[in-house]
Amino acid sequence: MIPSLFELEQHNAFIGRHIGPNEQDIAHMLTVIGAGSVDELIHQTVPANILNDQPLGIGASRTEVEALAYLKSLAQKNKINKSYIGMGYHDTHVPLVIQRNVLENPGWYTAYTPYQPEIAQGRLEALLNFQQLTQDLTGLDLASASLLDEATAAAEAMALAKRVSKNKQANTFFIADDVHPQTIDVVQERASHYGFEITIAPAAEVLKHSVFGALFQYPSTTGQICNISELIAGVQAQKGVACVAADILSLVLLKAPGELGADVVLGNAQRFGVPMGYGGPHAAFFATRDAYKRSLPGRIIGVSKDTRGKPALRMAMQTREQHIRREKANSNICTAQVLLANMSSFYAVYHGPEGLKRIATRVHRLTDILAEGLTQQGMTLRHDTWFDTITVQVSEQDKDAIIARALAQGVNLRTDVSDALGVSLSETTTRDDVSELFDIFLEQGHGLDVEQLDIKATQSSHSIPQELVRDSAVLSHEVFNRYHSETEMLRYIHKLEMKDMALNYSMIALGSCTMKLNATAEMMAISWPELAQLHPFAPLSQTQGYQQIIAELESWLVKITGYDAICIQPNSGAQGEYAGLLAIKKYHESRDDHHRDICLIPSSAHGTNPASAQMANMKVIVVACDKLGNIDMVDLKSKAQEAGDNLSCVMVTYPSTHGVYEENIREVCEVIHSHGGQVYMDGANMNAQVGITSPGFIGGDVSHLNLHKTFAIPHGGGGPGMGPIGVKAHLAPFVAGHAVIKTDKPSRDNGAVSAAPFGSASILPISWMYTALLGDEGLKRASQVAILNANYLMKSLADDYPILYTGRNGRVAHECIVDLRPLKESSGISEMDIAKRLNDYGFHAPTMSFPVAGTLMIEPTESESKVEIDRFIAAMKQIREEIRHVENGIWTREDNPLVHAPHTQDDIMDAQWNRAYSRELAAFPTAEVRRAKFWPTVNRIDDVYGDRNLFCSCLPTSAYE
Numbered sequence: 001m002i003p004s005l006f007e008l009e010q011h012n013a014f015i016g017r018h019i020g021p022n023e024q025d026i027a028h029m030l031t032v033i034g035a036g037s038v039d040e041l042i043h044q045t046v047p048a049n050i051l052n053d054q055p056l057g058i059g060a061s062r063t064e065v066e067a068l069a070y071l072k073s074l075a076q077k078n079k080i081n082k083s084y085i086g087m088g089y090h091d092t093h094v095p096l097v098i099q100r101n102v103l104e105n106p107g108w109y110t111a112y113t114p115y116q117p118e119i120a121q122g123r124l125e126a127l128l129n130f131q132q133l134t135q136d137l138t139g140l141d142l143a144s145a146s147l148l149d150e151a152t153a154a155a156e157a158m159a160l161a162k163r164v165s166k167n168k169q170a171n172t173f174f175i176a177d178d179v180h181p182q183t184i185d186v187v188q189e190r191a192s193h194y195g196f197e198i199t200i201a202p203a204a205e206v207l208k209h210s211v212f213g214a215l216f217q218y219p220s221t222t223g224q225i226c227n228i229s230e231l232i233a234g235v236q237a238q239k240g241v242a243c244v245a246a247d248i249l250s251l252v253l254l255k256a257p258g259e260l261g262a263d264v265v266l267g268n269a270q271r272f273g274v275p276m277g278y279g280g281p282h283a284a285f286f287a288t289r290d291a292y293k294r295s296l297p298g299r300i301i302g303v304s305k306d307t308r309g310k311p312a313l314r315m316a317m318q319t320r321e322q323h324i325r326r327e328k329a330n331s332n333i334c335t336a337q338v339l340l341a342n343m344s345s346f347y348a349v350y351h352g353p354e355g356l357k358r359i360a361t362r363v364h365r366l367t368d369i370l371a372e373g374l375t376q377q378g379m380t381l382r383h384d385t386w387f388d389t390i391t392v393q394v395s396e397q398d399k400d401a402i403i404a405r406a407l408a409q410g411v412n413l414r415t416d417v418s419d420a421l422g423v424s425l426s427e428t429t430t431r432d433d434v435s436e437l438f439d440i441f442l443e444q445g446h447g448l449d450v451e452q453l454d455i456k457a458t459q460s461s462h463s464i465p466q467e468l469v470r471d472s473a474v475l476s477h478e479v480f481n482r483y484h485s486e487t488e489m490l491r492y493i494h495k496l497e498m499k500d501m502a503l504n505y506s507m508i509a510l511g512s513c514t515m516k517l518n519a520t521a522e523m524m525a526i527s528w529p530e531l532a533q534l535h536p537f538a539p540l541s542q543t544q545g546y547q548q549i550i551a552e553l554e555s556w557l558v559k560i561t562g563y564d565a566i567c568i569q570p571n572s573g574a575q576g577e578y579a580g581l582l583a584i585k586k587y588h589e590s591r592d593d594h595h596r597d598i599c600l601i602p603s604s605a606h607g608t609n610p611a612s613a614q615m616a617n618m619k620v621i622v623v624a625c626d627k628l629g630n631i632d633m634v635d636l637k638s639k640a641q642e643a644g645d646n647l648s649c650v651m652v653t654y655p656s657t658h659g660v661y662e663e664n665i666r667e668v669c670e671v672i673h674s675h676g677g678q679v680y681m682d683g684a685n686m687n688a689q690v691g692i693t694s695p696g697f698i699g700g701d702v703s704h705l706n707l708h709k710t711f712a713i714p715h716g717g718g719g720p721g722m723g724p725i726g727v728k729a730h731l732a733p734f735v736a737g738h739a740v741i742k743t744d745k746p747s748r749d750n751g752a753v754s755a756a757p758f759g760s761a762s763i764l765p766i767s768w769m770y771t772a773l774l775g776d777e778g779l780k781r782a783s784q785v786a787i788l789n790a791n792y793l794m795k796s797l798a799d800d801y802p803i804l805y806t807g808r809n810g811r812v813a814h815e816c817i818v819d820l821r822p823l824k825e826s827s828g829i830s831e832m833d834i835a836k837r838l839n840d841y842g843f844h845a846p847t848m849s850f851p852v853a854g855t856l857m858i859e860p861t862e863s864e865s866k867v868e869i870d871r872f873i874a875a876m877k878q879i880r881e882e883i884r885h886v887e888n889g890i891w892t893r894e895d896n897p898l899v900h901a902p903h904t905q906d907d908i909m910d911a912q913w914n915r916a917y918s919r920e921l922a923a924f925p926t927a928e929v930r931r932a933k934f935w936p937t938v939n940r941i942d943d944v945y946g947d948r949n950l951f952c953s954c955l956p957t958s959a960y961e
Contacts, residue, residue: 012061015778018517019785020865026785029792029866038784042692045787045811047663050693057559061775064521070772071765075530077545081412082433083276083535086389086424087180087221087740088150088247088755090271091533093427097486098273098346101493102339104527106714109339110503110518112510112844113718117314118306118902118936119839122496123342123717124313127301129479130269130345132954134285136475137251138265139258141290142952144298145315146283146341146719147333148571150268151186151755153284154179154215154245156297156331157264158187160288161213161241162196163295170212170240171196176203178220179245181416182755185739187215189751193582193617207234213241218257219250222382222422223389227468232261248272248285249427250387252353252360255468264288268755271426273347274340277526278546279536279756280571281720281763283341293950297331299718303955304946306939308906311959314941316950332611335572335708339716349482350489353475359427363388364464367425368457370434373448374441382420386463389424391417392441405440412538413440416740477954499937500717501844506934507864507872509793511659511815511847511857512606514687514709522712522769526762536756537740550758553768554724560771560779561686561703562696563726567735569752571759573684576704576723577612577651579736579753583702583727584649584678585616586734586750596648596676600639602631604657604851606684618648629658629805631668640675647675653682654689654698657851659790659815660807661688669699678702678731683723686710687861688787688814691780695726702727711767720760722767785862786814789869793860796873800880804855815859817852824854827886828893831856834879839902841875841925842934871928878925891916897925902936 016022021029026038035041043051062070083091094103102108114120127145134143147153158173173191175184177200184200191198199209203226206214214235219225232242243264244257249271251257257265270282288296302316348356367388371381374392382391391414394402399421406413414422423437431450438448475481483492501508508515525531534543554566567583570576581599588596599618601609603625610620621639624632631652640647650672655661662668669679681700687710689695695703707713707722715721727735737750738757758764774782794803794816804817820831831854835845847857860869882898885891893899895916900907903922913919924930 012063014064014773015061015781018519018774018778019781019862020868021785021789025866026788029788033791033795038788041788041791041811042784044809045791045807045813046661046692047665047808049666050698052693052697056691056776056779058556058771058776058779061778062772064773067769067772068521068524071525071549071769072528074545074548075525075528077548078530078534079542080529080533081410081538081542083412083538084423084425085412085414085535085537086422087182087414087537088268089276089535089537090424090426091276091428092271092273094273094275095347095350097489097493098343098350099527101490102343102346104523105497106504106518107497107500107502108342109714109716111500111717112508112513112515112715114315116835116839116845117312117941118836118938119501119844119934121313121937122499123338124301125496126342126345127338128313128952128954129349130283130341131301131952132477133345133348133475134287135953137248137256138246138285138287139256139472140262140265140287142293142296142300143285143287144296145301146337147286147298148337148575149280149282149284149755150180150245150266151183151752152575153266153286154183154243155187155190156286157215157243157266158191158196158213159194159331160264160292160295160297161243162194164292165212165239165241167210167212167239170210172199172209172211173197174206174209174211174214175200176206176216177201178203178222178224179215179217180221181739182752183245185752186755189753190615192751193585193615195617203228203231206231210238211235211240213243215243215245218244218246218254219387219389222391222417223386223424224383225254225385225387225464225468227260227465229260236261236263247387249360249363252356252474253364253464253470254387255470256472258287259472263292269341269344272344274343275532275762276535277532277760277762278534278543279758280760281337281340283337283344298333299336300952302946303951304941304943306941308939310938311955312938312941314943314946316946316952332574332578332608332615333572334574334608335721336719338718339720342717346493348475349480349492350484352480352484355484356475363425363427363429365454365457366429366431366434368461368463369450369453370423370425370437371463372453372457373438376448377442377446379441384463385465388426389422391420391422393420395419402441405443409436409440411436411440412535478957479954482957501934506842506844507860507868508844509846509858509860509872510844511817511859512657512684512850513847514859514861515715516712516861517863518712518714518766519770519773521773522766525765525769531762531765536758536761540741540743546758546761549765549768550761553764553771556771557705557724557726560690560694561705561726562694563703564729565732565735566724566726567747568724568764569736569738569754569757569759570704570723570725571754572719572721573704573706573723574608574612575753576725577608577682578615580680580702580704580725580727581612581616581618581649582753583725583731583734584680585618587678587731588648590734593676595646598643598646599648600636600643600650602652604629605651605653606657606682609651609682613651629656629660630662630664633664633667636668637671640671640677644675647672647677649678649680651680651682653684654695655685655813658805659812659817659857660805661813663808665698673699684709685814688783690783691776692783696728702731707767712770713763713766720763722760722763724759782862789860789862789864790814790816793858793869793873797876800877804852815857818856818858819854820856821854823883827883829883829886829898833898833901836940837879837882837898837901838875839936840897840923840929842929842932843872843875874926897922902940904936904939907939
């Protein structure tokens with residue numbers, strides 16, 4: 001039958017491109033698992049009482065061309081003014097070699113967190129460079145591999161200070177009143193739930209208070225550079241911890257805060273080559289003294305060695321600490337900002353110390369010129385020191401006139417300072433821009449000449465106090481002094497990329513992590529200047545395009561989740577958990593139920609759940625699971641009854657962390673509600689709900705959504721993430737607000753949980769595109785095929801590996817758990833051995849030993865084709881045969897390809913090969929591997945050695961070669 005023109009026009013290929021198996025594959029897979037249709041499979045798997053057959057209401061799927069054209073029309077509603085707002089966010093030039101080969105390269109943005117370090121040495125090296133960069137500029141001993149943003153890093157510094165301070169009687173944290181307002185907002189909010197007292201006052205008044213810690217800004221939010229060494233010493237004299245929020249570019253010219261005595265230094269690395277993006281994502285840097293290393297939040301990259309004695313990198317100490325220490329964890333942070341930290345580290349590598357000094361000196365010189373010209377014309381500056389920011393005293397009448405002239409010229413100044421205007425220059429500022437600023441402040445006819453002012457400023461400037469001029473070396477390591485031509489930089493980036501396994505190479509079947517396709521069309525908008533170049537505190541009137549994108553995405557997420565409102569601010573899943581729990585807490589407090597502070601959490605829960613509850617100052621009580629992996633209803637009811645009027649909430653993941661749809665989830669919600677509690681439904685497994693059911697429909701009150709999982713934002717090698725929360729109407733007034741940008745939402749006066757009002761706004765268009773491209777039909781089909789793929793994989797492996805948990809009719813949800821403990825008992829082969837052997841087959845290992853030790857949790861996602869899933873299944877089956885060789889005594893437990901995995905080229909090139917198996921079996925276990933071999937660059941890494949000999953700085957370049 002010949003299709004009509006209308007039918008041809010209606011065809012949208014994207015759904016088929018996103019979903020891996022075709023219809024013929026699906027028919028075969030259904031036969032294997034014993035279901036007549038996809039719908040029948042869903043009815044066999046999902047409890048009938050939570051199935052929702054109603055359309056989502058998002059509409060039909062759009063083509064890539066249509067969706068991008070419409071998104072572009074929205075982006076063009078934004079007005080890109082020149083931004084001099086500052087406050088920790090600045091225009092920057094993203095080196096195009098980094099933009100094209102890192103930010104826009106799936107080899108970098110589709111990689112997962114480096115929990116399997118042997119196949120992640122590239123991004124680990126880039127992150128180690130970031131740590132070295134941080135250590136050098138801050139003058140401290142130890143740095144993390146990035147945090148979420150400057151404000152939340154400051155809140156983490158406060159928590160660290162409380163942990164390590166020896167002033168145990170003090171419960172006050174001091175914040176200098178010249179710290180950025182968004183930072184004060186976030187720290188105050190965090191402190192209120194920890195039960196800390198906050199004092200905000202001029203920095204010099206810190207000595208009047210007994211504190212466990214203090215936070216200073218260097219330079220201040222209004223630009224002043226002060227010698228804070230005496231204040232730091234004063235805090236330390238009373239056994240407090242001195243924390244400094246610093247501008248990263250200024251540290252190229254200013255004395256390092258560590259040299260002034262600081263205990264903790266933090267800030268935002270955004271201006272090192274990452275677009276402002278209306279607030280993020282950007283990497284925060286965080287450094288501290290070696291003595292505090294066990295309390296450092298986030299991730300640390302450390303140097304260890306592999307089995308051949310070769311230096312090798314890994315995540316040290318903090319690796320998945322939430323899953324080990326639970327509510328006692330240092331932090332609930334599960335996502336860093338790896339992709340952005342890598343960009344900033346590459347920016348420093350590309351420019352090198354001399355290039356960075358040139359940039360910083362030029363920015364400072366232009367600021368001197370601007371200050372000189374304004375003062376010559378009789379204007380008064382609030383301070384006589386600065387790096388890149390001056391604050392100009394003006395009357396309110398003059399202020400309005402200057403703002404009007406600025407806006408007419410397409411310029412944004414900082415306007416929130418009383419009786420003053422702020423001007424922050426950046427790498428992108430030119431001499432013509434300075435002339436334009438003179439016109440704005442002084443009107444035409446001022447007669448100022450930039451060249452003449454430059455001579456004057458050069459001769460007389462003392463804007464950086466002499467005692468604060470940096471005289472220590474910056475970035476002396478070889479890596480920052482080698483790759484300055486584009487050719488060399490391109491090759492360095494490519495060399496590191498080739499060391500890493502990402503989705504552009506093979507499937508990454510990580511349970512609970514949903515490593516699905518991040519389609520090219522979805523990624524296109526992140527580099528559009530209309531979205532990349534906006535300051536997060538630009539007036540709302542200039543960001544109408546963003547406001548519409550956010551509003552449309554929020555409306556879709558409301559329909560998908562079954563909730564009534566969405567808060568887009570949390571910039572990671574862990575931040576979303578925290579924000580959702582705060583909404584619950586504030587709701588109870590609004591009803592005078594201040595005593596409700598008990599949070600029930602199943603033993604199978606993600607480790608971030610108890611860590612987040614602890615941050616919200618809730619008491620965690622663990623609920624048992626039965627032998628089938630479900631919540632033990634008897635235990636739940638008993639503990640809910642025992643909590644009584646003190647019950648705040650339960651945190652549950654659905655489908656469960658064990659990979660099944662619990663039949664009694666509605667009853668769980670009813671039990672909690674009957675005791676006056678709220679239901680927090682963790683959104684980690686939302687990929688098995690969209691279009692089939694929803695947390696709001698099931699009975700949840702609040703959920704966070706991992707946009708970096710279900711909604712296609714890529715993982716970036718360990719971040720960025722995005723964790724907006726959906727809430728029922730009664731919780732909507734209690735979600736995060738913001739001190740700087742006020743919207744008309746009822747939550748506007750609440751404290752913030754992230755630095756920017758809309759979180760990492762520049763990556764929201766990825767999820768907007770994902771939703772628009774799939775529409776009602778595609779979103780539901782994605783969930784259905786995710787469940788189909790998981791059941792097909794589970795059924796195919798069941799004869800060789802025990803499946804730990806299954807639900808009704810022997811089905812699993814979108815992931816399954818393979819129990820390796822019986823095999824370990826019979827062969828001595830561990831889950832670690834199998835994980836590393838998969839590397840030899842060209843696969844990243846599934847999630848290892850979570851939520852149950854000695855297991856692998858596998859999630860194929862809907863984007864993986866039957867061919868790729870079959871390739872993984874074949875690898876697992878052949879690995880099972882290898883284990884049988886050990887069980888049968890053909891190989892010993894000490895000499896077999898599993899315990900020596902992964903195998904490197906160094907192994908294969910050994911002059912002596914004394915192993916019980918061949919070189920070919922070691923490196924090329926299948927013909928397909930021979931056709932496209934991924935070579936791990938190091939052998940198995942010694943984790944114990946790395947932790948006992950913690951070393952977190954760059955090695956000589958030769959050590960990696």
